[in-house]
Amino acid sequence: MALAPNVYDAEPIPDAARAEIERLLSSGDLFRYTNEGSPVQLLEAEFAALMGSRYALAVSSCSAALFLSLKALDLPRGARVLIPAFTFAAVPSAIVHADCVPVLCEVGDNYRVDMADFAAKIDDDIACVLISHMRGHTSDMDAIMAACDARGIPVVEDAAHSLGTVWGGRKIGTVGKIGCFSFQSYKLVNSGEGGILITDDPELAARATIMSGAYEHNWKKHAGLQNSFHHWQNKLPLYNMRLQNLSAAIIRPQLPLVADRVAKGRANHDYVADRLNSSAWLDVPPPLAPEERAPDSIQFNLAGFETDAEARAFQDAAKARGVAVQVFGLSQDNARAFWNWQFLGEAPDLPQTRAMLMRACDVRLPVRLTRDDLDFIAEALLAAAEDVKGEARAYGT
Numbered sequence: 001m002a003l004a005p006n007v008y009d010a011e012p013i014p015d016a017a018r019a020e021i022e023r024l025l026s027s028g029d030l031f032r033y034t035n036e037g038s039p040v041q042l043l044e045a046e047f048a049a050l051m052g053s054r055y056a057l058a059v060s061s062c063s064a065a066l067f068l069s070l071k072a073l074d075l076p077r078g079a080r081v082l083i084p085a086f087t088f089a090a091v092p093s094a095i096v097h098a099d100c101v102p103v104l105c106e107v108g109d110n111y112r113v114d115m116a117d118f119a120a121k122i123d124d125d126i127a128c129v130l131i132s133h134m135r136g137h138t139s140d141m142d143a144i145m146a147a148c149d150a151r152g153i154p155v156v157e158d159a160a161h162s163l164g165t166v167w168g169g170r171k172i173g174t175v176g177k178i179g180c181f182s183f184q185s186y187k188l189v190n191s192g193e194g195g196i197l198i199t200d201d202p203e204l205a206a207r208a209t210i211m212s213g214a215y216e217h218n219w220k221k222h223a224g225l226q227n228s229f230h231h232w233q234n235k236l237p238l239y240n241m242r243l244q245n246l247s248a249a250i251i252r253p254q255l256p257l258v259a260d261r262v263a264k265g266r267a268n269h270d271y272v273a274d275r276l277n278s279s280a281w282l283d284v285p286p287p288l289a290p291e292e293r294a295p296d297s298i299q300f301n302l303a304g305f306e307t308d309a310e311a312r313a314f315q316d317a318a319k320a321r322g323v324a325v326q327v328f329g330l331s332q333d334n335a336r337a338f339w340n341w342q343f344l345g346e347a348p349d350l351p352q353t354r355a356m357l358m359r360a361c362d363v364r365l366p367v368r369l370t371r372d373d374l375d376f377i378a379e380a381l382l383a384a385a386e387d388v389k390g391e392a393r394a395y396g397t
């Protein structure tokens with residue numbers, strides 16, 4: 001019998017990183033600003049080129065990038081920031097960190113911003129819209145940008161998990177004013193921890209750079225900045241959220257692998273999605289038309305599972321068959337369930353998002369999986385659904 005694939009181990013770091021790390025360890029040159037042409041500086045140039053954006057600023061995490069984005073936008077204390085209610089707890093946390101107030105928007109059972117609720121909630125009190133492309137699912141960015149542009153509201157993209165996703169021919173993270181990415185281990189590019197923000201706006205880049213910890217005249221080590229560093233010098237706090245050279249040395253050799261990882265991840269995802277969609281009990285929502293996905297996991301909804309007990313029984317049956325399934329809303333203290341964000345105060349009433357979270361399943365699909373691994377996972381999930389719901393009912397009955 002085939003063994004259950006291990007979906008938790010990370011990919012090995014490319015060998016090219018080793019020599020560079022050895023060099024850095026030998027010289028002790030770990031701080032990004034000690035020398036011109038540091039690995040962090042090179043990473044920023046390479047990432048900006050990869051994304052086709054003017055500026056990139058490497059920082060300690062995507063959360064730090066989100067925080068600095070809000071600070072760079074100079075949002076006043078208490079400013080209201082609209083976000084999708086389906087995201088990771090770090091996102092509302094970054095908003096709180098920036099002295100702003102998250103406003104949660106409903107998300108539909110396709111994991112994307114519900115545009116009717118978005119239209120209802122985007123009023124003149126919203127100072128910024130932060131779109132979290134949760135698990136890489138892209139909301140309707142055309143409609144969101146149109147609504148925000150009409151009101152002059154800046155859009156920040158949380159593309160932590162969306163490196164390589166394309167929307168209408170544009171790279172996700174370049175659609176809004178600022179795009180933020182993560183290099184934490186569960187993302188497409190892994191350095192344990194790390195993040196980066198990109199923008200075409202020179203003033204936002206200058207402000208974020210200084211606040212990230214480019215103290216004194218270290219901003220001169222940021223190439224190509226035609227902006228008002230002199231103006232911002234000493235006027236902004238230094239939050240010190242820099243990336244260090246070792247992390248950049250681990251990230252840089254992975255950037256040329258992104259395109260291949262995206263292609264493999266998409267093929268794996270679409271193969272499993274087709275198999276799951278053959279069941280009447282499992283539903284993988286399709287992408288929106290302009291979206292080309294870059295998934296490293298799969299999300300699907302349990303259809304016709306009336307009770308939480310049935311959904312839990314599915315989880316147990318999948319586990320017995322060797323595949324770990326997370327139903328977002330069913331695991332205790334899940335950081336993606338908005339009712340657990342007690343630091344925000346009383347949970348808002350978001351029935352649509354809540355219903356989705358109680359039936360939406362999450363399974364990791366790392367790009368290295370073979371066709372046999374994918375079949376093992378798909379068959380376990382299909383069989384687990386039948387364990388609970390009986391033989392698949394025929395369509396149309």
Ligand SMILES: *Cc1c(COP(=O)(O)O)cnc(C)c1O
Pocket residue numbers: 060061062063064087088090091132133134135158159160161181182183184194195
């Ligand atoms: C991982 C993730 C984050 C947080 O990234 P860090 O680099 O760990 O701070 C934020 N948003 C989404 C959608 C994520 O997947």
